[in-house]
Amino acid sequence: MRFAARALRFAILAVFGLFFAVPIVWLVLAPTKSDETLVTVGPFGFGGLGQVAEAWQHLDAFSGQIYRAWIGNSLVYALGATAIVLVTAIPAGYGLALSRFPGRKLLLTLTLVVMIMPAAALVLPIFLELEALRLIGSPLSVILPFAFFPFGVYLAYIYYSTAIPADLLDAARIDGCGEWSTFWRVALPLAKPVVALVFFFSFVSDWNNFFLPYAVLADSSQYPIQVGLSTLLSSTPSFNPASGGGGQQVGIFRPELALATLLAVIPVAIVFLLSQRALVRGLVAGAVKS
Amino acid sequence: MPYLPFLIVFGLLPMIYALYLAVTNDIGGWVGFDNFTRTVRDFRFLPALKNVLLYTSVWLVSLIVLVVALALLLHGRANRVSSTFRFLFYLPGALAGAASVLVWLFMLDPAVSPGSFFLRHLLGSDLFVESIAPGKLPYVFAVIAFWTGAGGWIVVMYGALNTIPHDLEEAARIDGAGPLTIALRVKLPLIRKWIAYMAILAFATGTQLFVEPQLVNQASLGMVPDTWSSNQLAYQLAFRYGDFNGAAAISLDLILIGLVAATIIIRRTGLFRTED
Numbered sequence: 001m002r003f004a005a006r007a008l009r010f011a012i013l014a015v016f017g018l019f020f021a022v023p024i025v026w027l028v029l030a031p032t033k034s035d036e037t038l039v040t041v042g043p044f045g046f047g048g049l050g051q052v053a054e055a056w057q058h059l060d061a062f063s064g065q066i067y068r069a070w071i072g073n074s075l076v077y078a079l080g081a082t083a084i085v086l087v088t089a090i091p092a093g094y095g096l097a098l099s100r101f102p103g104r105k106l107l108l109t110l111t112l113v114v115m116i117m118p119a120a121a122l123v124l125p126i127f128l129e130l131e132a133l134r135l136i137g138s139p140l141s142v143i144l145p146f147a148f149f150p151f152g153v154y155l156a157y158i159y160y161s162t163a164i165p166a167d168l169l170d171a172a173r174i175d176g177c178g179e180w181s182t183f184w185r186v187a188l189p190l191a192k193p194v195v196a197l198v199f200f201f202s203f204v205s206d207w208n209n210f211f212l213p214y215a216v217l218a219d220s221s222q223y224p225i226q227v228g229l230s231t232l233l234s235s236t237p238s239f240n241p242a243s244g245g246g247g248q249q250v251g252i253f254r255p256e257l258a259l260a261t262l263l264a265v266i267p268v269a270i271v272f273l274l275s276q277r278a279l280v281r282g283l284v285a286g287a288v289k290s
Numbered sequence: 291m292p293y294l295p296f297l298i299v300f301g302l303l304p305m306i307y308a309l310y311l312a313v314t315n316d317i318g319g320w321v322g323f324d325n326f327t328r329t330v331r332d333f334r335f336l337p338a339l340k341n342v343l344l345y346t347s348v349w350l351v352s353l354i355v356l357v358v359a360l361a362l363l364l365h366g367r368a369n370r371v372s373s374t375f376r377f378l379f380y381l382p383g384a385l386a387g388a389a390s391v392l393v394w395l396f397m398l399d400p401a402v403s404p405g406s407f408f409l410r411h412l413l414g415s416d417l418f419v420e421s422i423a424p425g426k427l428p429y430v431f432a433v434i435a436f437w438t439g440a441g442g443w444i445v446v447m448y449g450a451l452n453t454i455p456h457d458l459e460e461a462a463r464i465d466g467a468g469p470l471t472i473a474l475r476v477k478l479p480l481i482r483k484w485i486a487y488m489a490i491l492a493f494a495t496g497t498q499l500f501v502e503p504q505l506v507n508q509a510s511l512g513m514v515p516d517t518w519s520s521n522q523l524a525y526q527l528a529f530r531y532g533d534f535n536g537a538a539a540i541s542l543d544l545i546l547i548g549l550v551a552a553t554i555i556i557r558r559t560g561l562f563r564t565e566d
Binding site (some may be wrong): 005006009010012013017019020021022023024025026027030036038039043044050066084087088089091092095107110111114116117120121122124125126127128129144145147148188204208209210211214215226229230233234238239240248257258259260264265268269272 | 291292293294296297299300301302303304307308311315356363364366367371375378379380381382383384385386387388389392393394395396399401402403404405406415418434439440441469490491494495497500501502504505508509511521524525529531534537538541545546548552
């Protein structure tokens with residue numbers, strides 16, 4: 001009986017494991033095959049590494065190396081916005097958690113409300129605002145809205161209000177630290193785990209955001225990779241026979257599209273792998289006492 | 291505090307602006323609820339809302355049932371197997387947004403998919419276009435969302451389960467409770483708040499569906515309309531017809547639905563109650 005229960009548990013986990021893993025395995029193998037062998041060799045067959053190089057050449061040649069530009073844009077947008085997030089969210093969380101000032105409750109409530117509000121809902125009014133500020137078409141039209149990340153403030157707030165004893169900061173003040181140097185010398189160095197956490201969530205959500213850049217950027221050379229992928233999709237004949245002729249000319253077929261997808265997720269995958277452990281620890285550290 | 295200008299310019303102002311747009315016309319005159327009634331009467335409004343709500347409920351139910359079940363299963367015996375599976379489940383989270391949709395467009399194409407057996411026999415599709423028939427899309431999108439999102443939540447639930455004191459489990463075991471009873475009677479009630487939190491966030495993001503139907507629209511030669519979801523309809527109204535007022539009204543509809551759902555969930559589960 002015990003053995004049966006254990007086997008059943010393992011079987012259920014294995015079925016879901018396959019569901020989660022198989023598409024990734026397929027995606028990694030797909031660029032090793034040509035558009036024909038993709039169909040004939042079977043989903044888990046391995047083509048050849050030469051084919052990967054060829055797919056990359058086609059991809060890189062698409063619209064004059066625009067794929068590189070998309071990846072570069074995504075890096076600029078996500079890293080630029082995340083840098084601003086770190087500079088704004090950590091001190092804000094610190095201030096909200098450890099000092100008392102008029103309007104603190106209001107600020108906290110607003111942060112929570114905007115945090116639960118789905119970002120896509122505000123894209124249209126943000127678009128009109130950016131238009132009024134004459135920022136449409138500039139990289140700032142993506143970076144600035146991304147740089148507002150209330151969830152980061154919330155994380156920093158939870159961290160400072162649960163994990164750092166207020167006495168510690170009082171001690172620093174008694175020792176003659178001003179407000180600024182208390183933050184800079186004591187509170188910030190203690191916040192390393194939450195800095196990593198905020199970096200992770202901000203970077204990943206910026207990298208994966210589709211709707212905002214899709215709405216505010218008009219020139220395809222400014223697209224981040226997520227929007228770029230949709231452009232590639234419309235040039236792939238197997239998914240879009242209408243562009244068949246175009247597909248022949250630009251050489252974007254299923255293996256090229258698969259390679260583009262695979263390369264597009266590498267930065268996030270790296271951040272994911274680095275952060276899994278810190279993520280679990282950090283989230284739960286905040287949760288225990290809240 | 292440098293955070294303040296961002297909160298105002300990209301948080302508060304857009305919200306107020308959306309409210310203002312929703313109750314005025316294109317020259318700024320007050321029109322009351324006219325934009326709301328006008329957009330509801332749009333022939334595309336109800337089908338889009340129906341699609342989004344069907345998708346959201348399928349996704350929400352599968353997310354809650356399967357994420358909690360898998361987290362409890364993983365937590366039943368914490369060993370190397372458990373951590374390997376957690377990692378496997380979590381990995382697709384790296385492929386969110388457009389990347390996950392592209393992967394699943396391949397998965398749904400019987401010609402190249404490793405799951406073509408399932409496509410033929412469960413979905414009854416021998417061709418790619420049959421896999422993305424409009425009636426199947428809410429379920430297809432729910433599968434995609436589950437594939438990318440479930441792992442992260444499983445990790446969070448697992449972390450929450452780890453905070454349960456060992457004594458509690460031990461006491462239940464001494465009282466004669468088996469692993470199943472412990473999971474359902476001891477562990478499950480203790481992670482209720484996390485389940486509620488997940489449900490609220492999942493509901494809000496679910497109703498905002500945009501990138502998935504947008505890409506499927508591109509890959510379907512217009513068989514799937516570009517106003518399949520409510521958010522797409524808002525986008526089309528704003529950017530094709532210049533009707534920002536109607537678009538704002540639809541955005542507010544979605545926010546309102548999200549708020550109502552969140553309130554019900556918070557009421558029913560006692561999330562954010564501080565005394566316990």
